[in-house]
């Protein structure tokens with residue numbers, strides 16, 4: 001990872017006009033993404049993770065959607081004010097996307113060869129021949145056996161895990177600076193998920209791209225993220241390095257999330273520390289802190305009436321909360337279910 | 353030990369797909385043995401397509417088994433007449449990953465629960481029926497007044513609570529839980545798991561808990577059975593399985609689960625499995641896992657391994673590394 005910032009997002013807000021009034025879905029988020037870095041965005045479904053990245057290249061319907069703020073790509077291009085035509089040169093070329101369900105990203109009636117080469121011919125101006133050669137390289141890179149033969153196959157001829165590899169190959173085909181992986185492994189088995197996260201990490205090392213990894217799986221975050229944004233009700237409630245977020249979580253929501261996870265090897269089975277209640281609807285947000293109705297720490301009279309600002313509690317560690325959970329208590333609460341027995345791993349002897 | 357509540361022996365479910373020359377047999381479940389005691393939870397894990405759901409459905413006879421025996425509280429369920437089967441069904445229920453699938457979108461949720469009461473002639477009479485519906489909803493953490501609302505008005509977690517209330521309506525001793533938390537957010541998963549735990553200790557329910565999330569299974573289950581391509585390949589007490597998994601497939605599965613702790617997670621070396629699960633239409637000869645097994649040796653192609661006692665007490669695995677126990681493959 002270098003210090004070069006490839007994507008700089010400021011005051012990003014997204015709302016939608018709905019029958020029930022304006023839905024404020026993303027309520028002002030900021031981050032810098034560096035070359036080679038993996039930024040994880042975690043949070044409850046509906047918290048605005050997908051919309052906050054889709055909005056960068058207007059992949060949401062506008063109207064009813066409305067996007068404000070700025071997003072600078074490579075220090076020069078500002079995306080939010082761009083026209084559709086300008087954006088079509090960014091999308092797929094400089095920012096690649098991989099979504100949860102490969103079937104929605106792949107066209108079932110076209111061969112995967114055609115779908116892979118389309119973007120390269122359009123964006124990179126490659127000849128059909130060169131695009132095909134590059135497609136073979138890409139398929140090989142993402143671990144598809146006999147790539148030459150498979151170019152002429154259709155999506156349904158691949159297994160779920162293999163399809164997701166094809167979608168990653170498409171996402172990478174124009175050498176993007178940023179790859180957005182939105183729940184890219186959520187529908188896969190853990191064995192396949194491990195293959196895909198390893199694959200993306202290897203490609204990232206090789207190509208130097210930055211990755212935004214959207215997931216609700218804290219285990220995946222722990223394995224791959226450099227930095228983490230925790231989103232709740234359209235806001236970033238905590239931002240920190242992965243190490244700090246797991247060792248010293250500070251926001252009541254982050255603490256609650258970690259405490260609610262069942263953990264492998266828990267010798268004593270306590271009830272899980274579930275977070276009570278449900279997240280608010282984006283059309284009916286609480287007046288004060290978005291997490292107030294579910295918070296077990298709320299303790300400040302401002303919690304109910306004022307939106308807390310994002311404040312720095314340690315170098316590079318930001319928290320949006322009036323109430324400061326004492327660091328020790330936070331660490332203890334979050335680790336309530338932590339591993340007690342080590343799992344087997346490849347270095348253990350064989351079973352024989 | 354007293355007789356188990358549920359005993360499954362050599363259960364098979366084969367589906368025929370295609371017709372004429374293209375006719376093929378899908379061996380979705382192919383010789384499964386399971387035992388479950390009253391008030392216990394048995395976990396069933398494995399990659400998607402390995403036959404977990406079909407096993408659950410076949411135990412409840414919601415699909416017809418091709419072969420094998422299911423004994424519930426001493427009665428052979430396969431031999432039951434339609435009438436006795438209905439009576440038996442009262443004692444066994446199922447909840448699904450998507451409770452939408454089991455709730456009629458056009459019916460208020462209270463009516464969906466009421467329907468389950470009516471099928472078994474329980475709590476009849478307007479008053480008694482309404483009271484019982486309210487009680488079931490409350491039992492599952494919902495207010496009785498939500499009975500008049502429709503499924504789409506609820507969040508995923510609330511719908512799962514309704515699915516559970518409906519399953520409880522027939523006062524079962526046994527519930528097949530098929531991926532009941534897979535579609536829920538982390539913070540809601542814990543709510544539903546706690547609810548299932550509470551109901552179990554209050555009502556003495558036995559669960560067959562099907563999931564692919566091993567951390568959740570390990571938290572909620574007493575014993576865990578690991579399936580691969582239609583077979584159980586290992587079974588043990590939950591911590592025993594975790595501490596000393598004996599089948600290479602179980603070890604690979606365990607090593608693939610990401611741990612929410614960056615320090616440990618980054619130190620780990622995974623056992624990498626290559627490729628995909630083969631098709632259940634034409635499973636590999638001998639050991640079905642041999643095409644992906646990191647420890648495969650020559651006997652694996654020749655002998656179809658049977659479950660054998662390994663390591664600790666009540667721990668079985670079907671792997672030839674522990675002795676060449678199984679059936680020779682005919683040439």
Ligand SMILES: Nc1ncnc2c1ncn2[C@@H]1O[C@H](COP(=O)(O)OP(=O)(O)O)[C@@H](O)[C@H]1O
Pocket residue numbers: 016017018023025043044045046047048049050051052060061064065282
């Ligand atoms: N086109 C749209 N019109 C109205 N609301 C929308 C639209 N797209 C998304 N939303 C709302 O935005 C919120 C955030 O959605 P999303 O970013 O998909 O959440 P996440 O990815 O965190 O699960 C949700 O409440 C969703 O209903």
Ligand SMILES: Nc1ncnc2c1ncn2[C@@H]1O[C@H](COP(=O)(O)OP(=O)(O)O)[C@@H](O)[C@H]1O
Pocket residue numbers: 367368369378379380398399400401402403404405406407632
């Ligand atoms: N009705 C059916 N007809 C044909 N094949 C089926 C049918 N139901 C399930 N299968 C197949 O049986 C295998 C096991 O499926 P399933 O029990 O759903 O697995 P799991 O629940 O472990 O994901 C899969 O290969 C699936 O495609």
Ligand SMILES: [Mg+2]
Pocket residue numbers: 049050051182
């Ligand atoms: Mg999303």
Ligand SMILES: [Mg+2]
Pocket residue numbers: 404405406
């Ligand atoms: Mg299933």
